[in-house]
Amino acid sequence: MNTNKYFIDRQDNFESSARSYPRKFPIAIAKAKGSWVEDVEGNRYIDFLNGAGTLALGHNDDEVNQALVDMIQSGAPLHALDLSTPAKDRFVETLFSILPKEFAANAKVQFCSPSGTDATDAAIKLCKTATGRGNIIAFSGGYHGMSHGGMALTGNLTSKKKVANVMPGVQFMPYPYSYRCPMGLGGEAGTKACISYFERLLKDPESGIVRPAAVILEPIQGEGGVIPAPVEFLQAVRRITKELGIPMICDEIQCGMGRSGKVFAFEHAGIIPDVVLISKALGGSQPMSVIVYNKDLDKWEAGAHAGTFRGNQLAMVAGTVMMKRISDPKFLADVTRKGEYMMTRLNKLKGEVSIIGDVRGKGLMTGIEFIDPNGPKDVMGVPEPCGTVAARVQQLCFKYGLIMEKGGRNGSVMRCLCALNIPDEDLDKALSIFEKAVREVDADV
Numbered sequence: 001m002n003t004n005k006y007f008i009d010r011q012d013n014f015e016s017s018a019r020s021y022p023r024k025f026p027i028a029i030a031k032a033k034g035s036w037v038e039d040v041e042g043n044r045y046i047d048f049l050n051g052a053g054t055l056a057l058g059h060n061d062d063e064v065n066q067a068l069v070d071m072i073q074s075g076a077p078l079h080a081l082d083l084s085t086p087a088k089d090r091f092v093e094t095l096f097s098i099l100p101k102e103f104a105a106n107a108k109v110q111f112c113s114p115s116g117t118d119a120t121d122a123a124i125k126l127c128k129t130a131t132g133r134g135n136i137i138a139f140s141g142g143y144h145g146m147s148h149g150g151m152a153l154t155g156n157l158t159s160k161k162k163v164a165n166v167m168p169g170v171q172f173m174p175y176p177y178s179y180r181c182p183m184g185l186g187g188e189a190g191t192k193a194c195i196s197y198f199e200r201l202l203k204d205p206e207s208g209i210v211r212p213a214a215v216i217l218e219p220i221q222g223e224g225g226v227i228p229a230p231v232e233f234l235q236a237v238r239r240i241t242k243e244l245g246i247p248m249i250c251d252e253i254q255c256g257m258g259r260s261g262k263v264f265a266f267e268h269a270g271i272i273p274d275v276v277l278i279s280k281a282l283g284g285s286q287p288m289s290v291i292v293y294n295k296d297l298d299k300w301e302a303g304a305h306a307g308t309f310r311g312n313q314l315a316m317v318a319g320t321v322m323m324k325r326i327s328d329p330k331f332l333a334d335v336t337r338k339g340e341y342m343m344t345r346l347n348k349l350k351g352e353v354s355i356i357g358d359v360r361g362k363g364l365m366t367g368i369e370f371i372d373p374n375g376p377k378d379v380m381g382v383p384e385p386c387g388t389v390a391a392r393v394q395q396l397c398f399k400y401g402l403i404m405e406k407g408g409r410n411g412s413v414m415r416c417l418c419a420l421n422i423p424d425e426d427l428d429k430a431l432s433i434f435e436k437a438v439r440e441v442d443a444d445v
Helices: 004-014 062-074 086-098 116-131 148-152 187-203 231-244 265-269 313-326 329-350 387-400 424-444
Strands: 029-033 036-039 044-047 107-111 136-139 170-173 214-217 248-251 275-278 290-294 356-362 365-370 405-407 413-416
Touching: 044 424, 062 313, 086 107, 086 313, 116 148, 116 214, 116 248, 116 275, 116 290, 170 187, 187 231, 214 231, 231 248, 231 265, 313 329, 329 356, 329 365, 329 424, 365 387, 387 405, 387 413, 387 424
Parallel strands: 136 170, 136 214, 214 248, 248 275
Antiparallel strands: 029 036, 036 044, 107 290, 275 290, 356 365, 365 413, 405 413
């Protein structure tokens, strides 16, 4: 019975109530290629969810698939724990070749369990071990995974409400968000205030905050609403953490691997962090998660962090292909070009409708924040974020053949996470669908 309803009903019977995406996109995907997916009924959709940004080269990339086939047919091991293999050696060599040279010269890598949230836990354990300290500083709006450790460092409260006693010792700081500035200032003044608050609390002997084992942040917040950290803020956090001997962890799980127009989003600020979390796109469509860190932190004993599936050989061969492709300067320049084109069209749309409050992002990581123009305003006079409007836009996009996910405060931000090599014609079609959906919703507000 090849109908969407048949498969969705079966999923409803067998799968846990924690499932999320099928509630928004009630389809069973049968085929996928490039930027497109096709359900069992033959309906086709442009995929702007893209495995939550995992598929940097889209679905079933020919070169990636051939590498997987060759690996399977070679007789090489497909699972090797953390034992050495030629595939792993090539993967590590390629990974270090795309790191900033200053970082790569003093780096070590730890292979984690396949999910990015394990990279978060590994990084926290590493920094606590190296420093002998226990507390962690994170930032409002950040997202670092759904493990107990990752969830404790995540700003969103929904996932925490029914899970008592997540990892203690986490202190949240304000993250610059010009449109909804936590300092009530906005723009450069808001950024400077966030920097001043961060620095004073860490250096003030009366602040009540002991020196932490690490500071963790996303250079571009993803699930929090696609909020790029200002260059000045990233540079200041790096300066302050260096002065105080606090490891700085950059979570590049979503914003890394070329999505921002650079291999790593922290490169926009010209900084070198102490630890970088990498997952999602890293495995070239296969599960993979690592942390790369300054070797001075390498105080672990053997087995201090492990995971049965940290030796995914298929992810290593696919990831090697992906890293070579996305690190090409021409490829990155094309990501930047397409991102600028998208921003131009979205800002034009923003000026023509009443329900878009803000458009922001870097490269092909873009967020559109929706508001109720007739609703209440915050202390800065900005209309409150409206998840209801965003949900209506999302539903219409799906109806017209575009899959996009929401995020941000109250689920008010529609997020573009398309394939980095999306053809211009597919990008145009997706934006046209989005514009049509937005105009329809705007007409009803």
